[in-house]
Amino acid sequence: MLSSVNNAAEHRTLVLARQEMMSWTQLQLEPSALRAPDGFTASRSIGPNGAHLPATLYELAQTAERARVGGASDVYAQVANRLSNLVENVRRITVDVDEKRNLLSIVMTDRHDTQHVAGALSDGTLGFLALTVMEADPKSRRLLCLEEPENGMHPLRIAAVMELLGDLAVDVELPVDHDNPLRQVIINTHSPSVVACVHDGALLVAYPIHAIVAGVEEAQLSVRHLTRTWRHTATPQVLTVTRGDLLAYLNPFAVIEKTSTGGPRVGVTTRVMDRKDMQMFLPGLAAERTR
Amino acid sequence: MTTQATLVTDGPSDTVLLPILRWLCGKITLAAIEVRWADLRGVPNPPMGLGERLTLAVELYPCRLLFVHRDAENQEPRLRYEEIWGANGTGCSHVCVVPVRMQGAWLLHNADALRRAAGRPSSTAPLELPTRRQWEALPDPKGILHQALRTASGATGRRAKKFSPEKAAHRLADLIDDWSPLRQLPAFQLLEADTRAALVALDVPPASDFP
Numbered sequence: 001m002l003s004s005v006n007n008a009a010e011h012r013t014l015v016l017a018r019q020e021m022m023s024w025t026q027l028q029l030e031p032s033a034l035r036a037p038d039g040f041t042a043s044r045s046i047g048p049n050g051a052h053l054p055a056t057l058y059e060l061a062q063t064a065e066r067a068r069v070g071g072a073s074d075v076y077a078q079v080a081n082r083l084s085n086l087v088e089n090v091r092r093i094t095v096d097v098d099e100k101r102n103l104l105s106i107v108m109t110d111r112h113d114t115q116h117v118a119g120a121l122s123d124g125t126l127g128f129l130a131l132t133v134m135e136a137d138p139k140s141r142r143l144l145c146l147e148e149p150e151n152g153m154h155p156l157r158i159a160a161v162m163e164l165l166g167d168l169a170v171d172v173e174l175p176v177d178h179d180n181p182l183r184q185v186i187i188n189t190h191s192p193s194v195v196a197c198v199h200d201g202a203l204l205v206a207y208p209i210h211a212i213v214a215g216v217e218e219a220q221l222s223v224r225h226l227t228r229t230w231r232h233t234a235t236p237q238v239l240t241v242t243r244g245d246l247l248a249y250l251n252p253f254a255v256i257e258k259t260s261t262g263g264p265r266v267g268v269t270t271r272v273m274d275r276k277d278m279q280m281f282l283p284g285l286a287a288e289r290t291r
Numbered sequence: 292m293t294t295q296a297t298l299v300t301d302g303p304s305d306t307v308l309l310p311i312l313r314w315l316c317g318k319i320t321l322a323a324i325e326v327r328w329a330d331l332r333g334v335p336n337p338p339m340g341l342g343e344r345l346t347l348a349v350e351l352y353p354c355r356l357l358f359v360h361r362d363a364e365n366q367e368p369r370l371r372y373e374e375i376w377g378a379n380g381t382g383c384s385h386v387c388v389v390p391v392r393m394q395g396a397w398l399l400h401n402a403d404a405l406r407r408a409a410g411r412p413s414s415t416a417p418l419e420l421p422t423r424r425q426w427e428a429l430p431d432p433k434g435i436l437h438q439a440l441r442t443a444s445g446a447t448g449r450r451a452k453k454f455s456p457e458k459a460a461h462r463l464a465d466l467i468d469d470w471s472p473l474r475q476l477p478a479f480q481l482l483e484a485d486t487r488a489a490l491v492a493l494d495v496p497p498a499s500d501f502p
Binding site: 074077167179281 | 333335408410411413465
Protein backbone atom coordinates (compact mmCIF):
# COMPACT_ATOMS: atom_id res chain seq x y z
CA MET A 1 0.00 0.00 0.00
CA LEU A 2 2.77 2.41 0.94
CA SER A 3 4.76 1.67 -2.20
CA SER A 4 1.85 2.60 -4.46
CA VAL A 5 1.00 5.88 -2.76
CA ASN A 6 2.26 8.87 -4.66
CA ASN A 7 -0.34 11.56 -4.38
CA ALA A 8 0.67 13.74 -1.48
CA ALA A 9 -2.50 15.78 -1.67
CA GLU A 10 -4.68 12.75 -1.09
CA HIS A 11 -2.46 10.69 1.16
CA ARG A 12 -0.09 13.12 2.82
CA THR A 13 0.47 11.08 5.96
CA LEU A 14 1.20 7.93 4.00
CA VAL A 15 3.63 9.74 1.71
CA LEU A 16 5.41 11.20 4.71
CA ALA A 17 5.50 7.78 6.35
CA ARG A 18 7.02 6.27 3.23
CA GLN A 19 9.64 9.00 2.99
CA GLU A 20 10.53 8.44 6.62
CA MET A 21 10.81 4.68 6.21
CA MET A 22 12.98 5.09 3.11
CA SER A 23 15.51 6.88 5.30
CA TRP A 24 15.78 3.90 7.64
CA THR A 25 19.24 2.54 7.18
CA GLN A 26 20.65 -0.76 8.19
CA LEU A 27 24.33 -0.18 8.53
CA GLN A 28 26.34 -3.11 7.18
CA LEU A 29 29.85 -1.85 6.90
CA GLU A 30 31.90 -3.52 4.20
CA PRO A 31 35.67 -3.20 4.42
CA SER A 32 36.09 -2.65 0.67
CA ALA A 33 33.56 0.19 0.69
CA LEU A 34 35.14 1.72 3.81
CA ARG A 35 38.58 1.66 2.23
CA ALA A 36 37.59 3.03 -1.18
CA PRO A 37 38.71 6.56 -2.11
CA ASP A 38 36.11 8.93 -3.53
CA GLY A 39 36.01 11.03 -6.65
CA PHE A 40 35.47 14.75 -6.21
CA THR A 41 31.80 14.45 -7.11
CA ALA A 42 31.00 11.51 -4.86
CA SER A 43 28.08 11.60 -2.46
CA ARG A 44 28.74 13.52 0.74
CA SER A 45 26.91 11.09 3.01
CA ILE A 46 28.14 7.77 4.32
CA GLY A 47 26.21 4.94 2.68
CA PRO A 48 24.79 1.86 4.42
CA ASN A 49 27.88 -0.13 3.45
CA GLY A 50 30.25 2.56 4.69
CA ALA A 51 30.96 4.06 1.29
CA HIS A 52 31.88 7.72 0.87
CA LEU A 53 33.73 8.09 4.13
CA PRO A 54 36.43 10.35 2.60
CA ALA A 55 33.97 12.58 0.71
CA THR A 56 31.72 12.96 3.76
CA LEU A 57 34.56 13.88 6.09
CA TYR A 58 36.06 16.20 3.50
CA GLU A 59 32.78 18.05 3.10
CA LEU A 60 32.40 18.45 6.87
CA ALA A 61 35.90 19.91 7.02
CA GLN A 62 35.37 22.24 4.07
CA THR A 63 32.05 23.46 5.42
CA ALA A 64 33.72 24.30 8.72
CA GLU A 65 36.59 26.01 6.91
CA ARG A 66 34.16 28.22 4.97
CA ALA A 67 32.52 29.21 8.26
CA ARG A 68 35.81 30.01 9.96
CA VAL A 69 39.48 29.87 8.99
CA GLY A 70 40.96 26.83 10.69
CA GLY A 71 37.59 25.11 10.86
CA ALA A 72 38.82 22.14 8.83
CA SER A 73 41.65 21.39 11.26
CA ASP A 74 39.12 21.56 14.10
CA VAL A 75 36.87 18.99 12.43
CA TYR A 76 39.78 16.65 11.82
CA ALA A 77 40.98 17.09 15.43
CA GLN A 78 37.52 16.33 16.82
CA VAL A 79 37.23 13.18 14.71
CA ALA A 80 40.72 12.02 15.69
CA ASN A 81 40.03 12.70 19.37
CA ARG A 82 36.80 10.71 19.24
CA LEU A 83 38.42 7.86 17.33
CA SER A 84 41.24 7.70 19.87
CA ASN A 85 38.65 6.62 22.49
CA LEU A 86 38.11 3.50 20.41
CA VAL A 87 41.42 2.80 18.70
CA GLU A 88 44.99 3.01 19.94
CA ASN A 89 47.69 5.14 18.44
CA VAL A 90 45.65 7.68 16.50
CA ARG A 91 47.34 11.04 16.28
CA ARG A 92 45.66 12.68 13.29
CA ILE A 93 42.99 11.99 10.68
CA THR A 94 42.87 13.95 7.44
CA VAL A 95 41.52 13.60 3.94
CA ASP A 96 44.18 13.65 1.26
CA VAL A 97 43.19 15.54 -1.91
CA ASP A 98 44.81 14.17 -5.06
CA GLU A 99 44.19 16.91 -7.66
CA LYS A 100 45.81 14.94 -10.44
CA ARG A 101 43.61 11.87 -10.10
CA ASN A 102 40.61 13.71 -8.62
CA LEU A 103 40.59 11.47 -5.59
CA LEU A 104 39.80 11.99 -1.91
CA SER A 105 41.21 9.44 0.53
CA ILE A 106 41.52 8.98 4.27
CA VAL A 107 44.96 9.24 5.85
CA MET A 108 45.71 8.42 9.48
CA THR A 109 48.89 9.57 11.21
CA ASP A 110 50.02 7.68 14.28
CA ARG A 111 51.96 8.93 17.31
CA HIS A 112 55.25 8.17 15.58
CA ASP A 113 54.24 10.46 12.68
CA THR A 114 53.86 7.50 10.35
CA GLN A 115 51.08 7.96 7.82
CA HIS A 116 48.71 5.10 7.04
CA VAL A 117 46.44 5.16 4.01
CA ALA A 118 42.93 3.75 4.32
CA GLY A 119 44.00 0.54 2.62
CA ALA A 120 46.39 -0.16 5.49
CA LEU A 121 43.90 0.41 8.30
CA SER A 122 42.04 -2.44 9.94
CA ASP A 123 38.36 -3.12 9.30
CA GLY A 124 37.60 -2.24 12.90
CA THR A 125 39.40 1.10 12.75
CA LEU A 126 37.62 2.09 9.57
CA GLY A 127 34.28 1.00 10.98
CA PHE A 128 34.78 3.14 14.08
CA LEU A 129 35.89 6.03 11.88
CA ALA A 130 32.69 5.73 9.87
CA LEU A 131 30.59 5.90 13.04
CA THR A 132 32.62 8.84 14.31
CA VAL A 133 32.13 10.77 11.07
CA MET A 134 28.41 9.95 11.07
CA GLU A 135 28.16 11.33 14.59
CA ALA A 136 29.83 14.55 13.44
CA ASP A 137 27.65 14.89 10.31
CA PRO A 138 24.55 17.02 10.96
CA LYS A 139 23.14 16.15 7.51
CA SER A 140 22.60 12.59 8.59
CA ARG A 141 19.06 12.53 9.99
CA ARG A 142 17.78 9.02 9.92
CA LEU A 143 16.93 5.86 11.76
CA LEU A 144 20.07 3.82 11.90
CA CYS A 145 19.99 0.08 12.53
CA LEU A 146 23.08 -1.80 13.52
CA GLU A 147 23.50 -5.50 14.25
CA GLU A 148 25.64 -6.65 17.14
CA PRO A 149 28.03 -3.70 17.37
CA GLU A 150 30.02 -5.71 19.91
CA ASN A 151 31.42 -8.05 17.25
CA GLY A 152 35.16 -7.90 16.89
CA MET A 153 35.49 -5.59 19.87
CA HIS A 154 37.63 -5.80 22.99
CA PRO A 155 35.38 -5.84 26.05
CA LEU A 156 36.95 -2.69 27.45
CA ARG A 157 36.05 -0.78 24.29
CA ILE A 158 32.40 -1.61 24.37
CA ALA A 159 31.43 1.20 26.73
CA ALA A 160 33.12 3.72 24.42
CA VAL A 161 31.24 2.42 21.39
CA MET A 162 27.96 2.49 23.29
CA GLU A 163 28.65 6.08 24.23
CA LEU A 164 29.30 6.91 20.57
CA LEU A 165 26.07 5.25 19.51
CA GLY A 166 24.24 7.17 22.22
CA ASP A 167 25.78 10.40 20.96
CA LEU A 168 24.71 9.50 17.42
CA ALA A 169 21.10 9.48 18.58
CA VAL A 170 19.24 12.70 19.25
CA ASP A 171 19.32 14.05 22.79
CA VAL A 172 15.65 14.32 23.67
CA GLU A 173 16.34 16.79 26.45
CA LEU A 174 17.71 19.41 24.06
CA PRO A 175 16.13 21.14 21.05
CA VAL A 176 16.77 19.61 17.64
CA ASP A 177 19.38 21.71 15.86
CA HIS A 178 22.64 21.58 13.95
CA ASP A 179 24.45 20.00 16.89
CA ASN A 180 21.55 17.76 17.82
CA PRO A 181 20.11 16.35 14.60
CA LEU A 182 17.05 14.16 14.70
CA ARG A 183 18.43 10.64 14.62
CA GLN A 184 17.50 7.37 16.20
CA VAL A 185 19.69 4.33 16.62
CA ILE A 186 18.45 0.78 17.01
CA ILE A 187 20.85 -2.05 17.71
CA ASN A 188 20.44 -5.68 18.52
CA THR A 189 22.85 -7.50 20.77
CA HIS A 190 23.71 -10.70 22.58
CA SER A 191 26.52 -9.13 24.55
CA PRO A 192 26.42 -8.99 28.35
CA SER A 193 28.61 -5.87 28.22
CA VAL A 194 26.24 -4.05 25.89
CA VAL A 195 23.22 -5.00 28.01
CA ALA A 196 25.00 -3.73 31.11
CA CYS A 197 25.97 -0.43 29.42
CA VAL A 198 22.73 0.68 27.76
CA HIS A 199 20.42 3.02 29.60
CA ASP A 200 17.59 1.08 31.18
CA GLY A 201 14.95 3.03 29.28
CA ALA A 202 16.56 2.02 26.01
CA LEU A 203 16.56 -1.73 26.65
CA LEU A 204 13.97 -3.99 25.09
CA VAL A 205 14.24 -7.72 25.55
CA ALA A 206 12.76 -9.98 22.92
CA TYR A 207 12.30 -13.58 23.83
CA PRO A 208 10.07 -16.46 22.98
CA ILE A 209 7.43 -17.34 25.50
CA HIS A 210 5.05 -20.21 25.68
CA ALA A 211 1.65 -18.91 26.49
CA ILE A 212 -1.47 -20.91 27.04
CA VAL A 213 -4.32 -19.18 25.30
CA ALA A 214 -7.78 -20.69 25.38
CA GLY A 215 -6.25 -23.96 26.47
CA VAL A 216 -3.84 -24.06 23.53
CA GLU A 217 -0.12 -23.63 23.86
CA GLU A 218 1.24 -20.93 21.59
CA ALA A 219 4.76 -19.83 20.89
CA GLN A 220 4.94 -16.07 20.89
CA LEU A 221 7.64 -13.48 20.62
CA SER A 222 7.38 -11.02 23.44
CA VAL A 223 9.17 -7.69 23.54
CA ARG A 224 9.36 -6.34 27.06
CA HIS A 225 10.94 -3.41 28.86
CA LEU A 226 12.23 -2.85 32.38
CA THR A 227 10.18 -1.48 35.24
CA ARG A 228 10.69 2.10 36.42
CA THR A 229 11.36 3.38 32.91
CA TRP A 230 9.43 5.79 30.74
CA ARG A 231 8.03 2.89 28.74
CA HIS A 232 6.60 1.32 31.85
CA THR A 233 5.09 4.63 32.88
CA ALA A 234 3.56 4.99 29.44
CA THR A 235 2.21 1.43 29.26
CA PRO A 236 1.90 0.06 32.79
CA GLN A 237 -0.31 -2.79 31.67
CA VAL A 238 2.40 -4.35 29.50
CA LEU A 239 4.33 -7.22 31.07
CA THR A 240 7.87 -6.26 31.96
CA VAL A 241 11.26 -7.98 31.79
CA THR A 242 12.04 -9.69 35.03
CA ARG A 243 15.43 -9.30 36.62
CA GLY A 244 15.72 -13.05 36.53
CA ASP A 245 15.57 -12.87 32.75
CA LEU A 246 18.61 -10.64 32.75
CA LEU A 247 20.74 -12.75 35.08
CA ALA A 248 22.41 -14.65 32.26
CA TYR A 249 23.49 -11.33 30.78
CA LEU A 250 24.59 -9.67 33.97
CA ASN A 251 26.51 -12.62 35.36
CA PRO A 252 27.14 -14.97 32.42
CA PHE A 253 29.75 -17.08 34.15
CA ALA A 254 27.58 -17.97 37.09
CA VAL A 255 25.05 -19.79 34.92
CA ILE A 256 27.64 -21.90 33.12
CA GLU A 257 27.91 -25.30 34.75
CA LYS A 258 31.06 -25.54 36.78
CA THR A 259 33.38 -28.47 36.61
CA SER A 260 35.80 -29.23 39.42
CA THR A 261 38.38 -26.54 39.86
CA GLY A 262 41.73 -27.71 38.76
CA GLY A 263 45.03 -26.83 37.23
CA PRO A 264 47.08 -25.38 36.00
CA ARG A 265 49.11 -28.52 35.95
CA VAL A 266 51.59 -29.14 33.23
CA GLY A 267 50.17 -31.30 30.48
CA VAL A 268 46.59 -31.03 31.74
CA THR A 269 44.21 -28.58 30.08
CA THR A 270 41.21 -27.11 31.76
CA ARG A 271 38.63 -24.50 30.87
CA VAL A 272 39.90 -20.99 31.48
CA MET A 273 37.11 -20.29 33.97
CA ASP A 274 37.94 -23.44 35.94
CA ARG A 275 41.58 -22.56 36.54
CA LYS A 276 42.33 -22.09 40.20
CA ASP A 277 44.33 -18.94 39.52
CA MET A 278 41.36 -17.36 37.69
CA GLN A 279 38.82 -17.87 40.47
CA MET A 280 39.51 -14.51 41.99
CA PHE A 281 38.10 -12.77 38.90
CA LEU A 282 34.80 -14.53 38.67
CA PRO A 283 31.99 -12.69 40.39
CA GLY A 284 29.47 -14.61 42.44
CA LEU A 285 31.88 -17.37 43.30
CA ALA A 286 33.94 -17.84 46.43
CA ALA A 287 36.96 -15.64 45.77
CA GLU A 288 40.02 -17.29 47.18
CA ARG A 289 43.03 -15.43 46.06
CA THR A 290 46.07 -17.51 45.40
CA ARG A 291 49.24 -16.01 46.74
CA MET B 292 65.20 -8.66 27.07
CA THR B 293 62.36 -6.24 27.78
CA THR B 294 62.22 -4.84 31.30
CA GLN B 295 58.62 -4.78 32.44
CA ALA B 296 57.43 -2.07 34.79
CA THR B 297 53.97 -1.74 36.33
CA LEU B 298 52.33 1.54 37.27
CA VAL B 299 49.95 1.50 40.24
CA THR B 300 47.83 4.62 40.58
CA ASP B 301 45.29 6.09 42.94
CA GLY B 302 42.68 5.87 40.20
CA PRO B 303 42.06 5.45 36.44
CA SER B 304 42.33 9.18 35.75
CA ASP B 305 45.97 9.06 36.85
CA THR B 306 46.87 6.94 33.84
CA VAL B 307 47.86 10.26 32.26
CA LEU B 308 51.17 9.35 33.92
CA LEU B 309 51.79 6.53 31.43
CA PRO B 310 52.97 8.63 28.47
CA ILE B 311 55.11 10.68 30.87
CA LEU B 312 56.81 7.64 32.37
CA ARG B 313 57.31 6.06 28.97
CA TRP B 314 58.93 9.26 27.72
CA LEU B 315 61.15 9.44 30.79
CA CYS B 316 62.25 5.81 30.54
CA GLY B 317 62.92 6.24 26.85
CA LYS B 318 65.22 9.13 27.65
CA ILE B 319 67.05 7.41 30.49
CA THR B 320 67.81 4.20 28.64
CA LEU B 321 67.89 2.82 25.13
CA ALA B 322 67.10 -0.68 26.40
CA ALA B 323 63.62 -2.11 25.82
CA ILE B 324 61.18 -1.07 28.57
CA GLU B 325 57.49 -1.76 28.82
CA VAL B 326 55.42 0.30 31.26
CA ARG B 327 51.90 -0.98 31.88
CA TRP B 328 49.13 0.22 34.12
CA ALA B 329 47.83 -2.18 36.76
CA ASP B 330 44.13 -2.11 35.94
CA LEU B 331 42.53 -3.69 38.99
CA ARG B 332 38.99 -2.69 38.11
CA GLY B 333 38.14 -6.14 36.76
CA VAL B 334 38.79 -7.79 40.12
CA PRO B 335 35.63 -8.30 42.18
CA ASN B 336 36.10 -6.71 45.63
CA PRO B 337 39.42 -5.09 44.84
CA PRO B 338 41.56 -4.29 47.89
CA MET B 339 41.58 -0.77 49.19
CA GLY B 340 44.87 -0.61 51.08
CA LEU B 341 48.00 0.39 49.20
CA GLY B 342 50.00 -2.64 50.36
CA GLU B 343 47.35 -5.08 49.16
CA ARG B 344 46.97 -3.24 45.87
CA LEU B 345 50.70 -3.44 45.25
CA THR B 346 50.69 -7.16 45.99
CA LEU B 347 47.77 -7.73 43.63
CA ALA B 348 49.37 -5.56 40.95
CA VAL B 349 52.58 -7.58 40.97
CA GLU B 350 50.59 -10.80 40.93
CA LEU B 351 48.45 -9.81 37.94
CA TYR B 352 51.00 -7.68 36.09
CA PRO B 353 54.37 -9.25 36.90
CA CYS B 354 57.26 -6.84 36.61
CA ARG B 355 60.80 -6.01 37.69
CA LEU B 356 59.91 -2.48 38.73
CA LEU B 357 56.87 -0.81 40.25
CA PHE B 358 55.98 2.82 39.67
CA VAL B 359 53.77 3.70 42.61
CA HIS B 360 51.71 6.84 42.28
CA ARG B 361 50.29 8.73 45.21
CA ASP B 362 49.38 12.36 44.71
CA ALA B 363 50.89 14.63 47.34
CA GLU B 364 47.60 16.55 47.63
CA ASN B 365 48.10 18.94 50.52
CA GLN B 366 50.69 16.87 52.33
CA GLU B 367 54.45 16.94 52.31
CA PRO B 368 55.57 14.59 49.52
CA ARG B 369 57.98 13.00 52.04
CA LEU B 370 55.00 11.50 53.88
CA ARG B 371 53.82 9.80 50.69
CA TYR B 372 57.29 8.40 50.11
CA GLU B 373 57.28 6.94 53.60
CA GLU B 374 53.81 5.51 53.05
CA ILE B 375 54.89 3.77 49.85
CA TRP B 376 58.08 2.40 51.40
CA GLY B 377 56.07 0.99 54.28
CA ALA B 378 53.42 -0.52 52.04
CA ASN B 379 55.60 -2.31 49.51
CA GLY B 380 55.99 -5.86 50.76
CA THR B 381 56.14 -7.36 47.28
CA GLY B 382 59.89 -7.78 47.06
CA CYS B 383 59.79 -5.85 43.79
CA SER B 384 61.73 -2.59 43.68
CA HIS B 385 59.72 0.58 43.26
CA VAL B 386 59.93 4.21 42.22
CA CYS B 387 57.65 6.66 44.01
CA VAL B 388 55.65 8.93 41.72
CA VAL B 389 54.48 11.77 43.91
CA PRO B 390 53.58 14.80 41.83
CA VAL B 391 52.56 18.02 43.46
CA ARG B 392 49.25 19.17 41.99
CA MET B 393 49.74 16.67 39.20
CA GLN B 394 46.84 16.94 36.88
CA GLY B 395 47.31 20.65 36.62
CA ALA B 396 51.03 21.03 37.00
CA TRP B 397 52.14 18.31 34.63
CA LEU B 398 49.61 18.89 31.85
CA LEU B 399 49.48 22.64 31.46
CA HIS B 400 52.75 23.27 29.65
CA ASN B 401 51.64 22.78 26.06
CA ALA B 402 48.87 25.10 24.90
CA ASP B 403 48.86 23.75 21.32
CA ALA B 404 48.32 20.19 22.52
CA LEU B 405 45.65 21.41 24.91
CA ARG B 406 43.74 23.10 22.09
CA ARG B 407 44.04 19.98 19.93
CA ALA B 408 42.87 17.73 22.77
CA ALA B 409 39.88 20.04 23.17
CA GLY B 410 39.08 19.67 19.46
CA ARG B 411 39.85 23.25 18.43
CA PRO B 412 43.47 23.55 17.34
CA SER B 413 42.71 26.62 15.21
CA SER B 414 41.40 28.68 18.10
CA THR B 415 43.28 31.71 19.34
CA ALA B 416 40.95 32.49 22.23
CA PRO B 417 42.99 33.30 25.33
CA LEU B 418 43.31 30.37 27.72
CA GLU B 419 44.87 32.19 30.67
CA LEU B 420 46.99 29.23 31.61
CA PRO B 421 49.04 29.60 34.79
CA THR B 422 52.74 30.28 34.37
CA ARG B 423 55.37 27.68 35.12
CA ARG B 424 56.12 29.19 38.51
CA GLN B 425 52.50 28.82 39.49
CA TRP B 426 52.10 25.18 38.47
CA GLU B 427 52.92 23.53 41.76
CA ALA B 428 51.01 26.07 43.83
CA LEU B 429 47.63 25.85 42.13
CA PRO B 430 44.75 25.42 44.59
CA ASP B 431 42.63 23.30 42.25
CA PRO B 432 44.83 22.10 39.38
CA LYS B 433 42.38 19.53 38.06
CA GLY B 434 39.63 22.15 38.00
CA ILE B 435 41.89 24.61 36.20
CA LEU B 436 42.89 21.99 33.64
CA HIS B 437 39.30 20.95 33.00
CA GLN B 438 38.18 24.56 32.69
CA ALA B 439 41.03 25.32 30.28
CA LEU B 440 39.97 22.35 28.16
CA ARG B 441 36.34 23.46 28.17
CA THR B 442 37.32 27.01 27.23
CA ALA B 443 39.60 25.73 24.48
CA SER B 444 36.83 23.54 23.08
CA GLY B 445 34.50 26.48 22.50
CA ALA B 446 31.69 23.94 22.60
CA THR B 447 28.09 25.04 23.00
CA GLY B 448 24.74 23.29 23.19
CA ARG B 449 24.91 19.52 22.80
CA ARG B 450 28.62 19.61 21.98
CA ALA B 451 29.22 21.16 25.38
CA LYS B 452 27.08 18.50 27.04
CA LYS B 453 29.02 15.74 25.28
CA PHE B 454 32.41 17.25 26.02
CA SER B 455 34.30 15.24 28.62
CA PRO B 456 37.24 17.08 30.20
CA GLU B 457 38.44 13.81 31.73
CA LYS B 458 38.74 12.19 28.32
CA ALA B 459 40.26 15.35 26.90
CA ALA B 460 42.90 15.31 29.66
CA HIS B 461 43.87 11.77 28.67
CA ARG B 462 43.97 12.80 25.03
CA LEU B 463 46.17 15.75 26.01
CA ALA B 464 48.69 13.42 27.65
CA ASP B 465 48.69 11.27 24.51
CA LEU B 466 49.31 14.24 22.23
CA ILE B 467 52.36 15.57 24.03
CA ASP B 468 55.65 14.21 22.72
CA ASP B 469 58.03 16.35 24.71
CA TRP B 470 57.79 16.40 28.49
CA SER B 471 61.09 18.17 29.03
CA PRO B 472 59.40 21.32 30.46
CA LEU B 473 58.60 19.18 33.51
CA ARG B 474 62.30 18.74 34.27
CA GLN B 475 62.22 22.11 35.96
CA LEU B 476 59.77 20.90 38.59
CA PRO B 477 61.28 19.57 41.82
CA ALA B 478 58.81 16.67 42.00
CA PHE B 479 59.72 15.58 38.48
CA GLN B 480 63.43 15.95 39.15
CA LEU B 481 63.05 13.55 42.05
CA LEU B 482 61.12 11.10 39.86
CA GLU B 483 63.81 11.27 37.22
CA ALA B 484 66.63 10.68 39.71
CA ASP B 485 64.80 7.78 41.36
CA THR B 486 63.97 6.16 38.02
CA ARG B 487 67.55 6.46 36.87
CA ALA B 488 68.80 4.86 40.07
CA ALA B 489 66.24 2.07 39.93
CA LEU B 490 67.10 1.14 36.37
CA VAL B 491 70.81 1.12 37.14
CA ALA B 492 70.11 -1.17 40.10
CA LEU B 493 68.30 -3.52 37.71
CA ASP B 494 71.32 -3.51 35.38
CA VAL B 495 69.44 -1.65 32.69
CA PRO B 496 72.12 0.28 30.79
CA PRO B 497 71.61 4.06 30.79
CA ALA B 498 71.67 6.19 27.66
CA SER B 499 74.54 8.64 27.71
CA ASP B 500 72.93 11.62 26.00
CA PHE B 501 70.19 12.56 28.49
CA PRO B 502 72.05 14.54 31.14
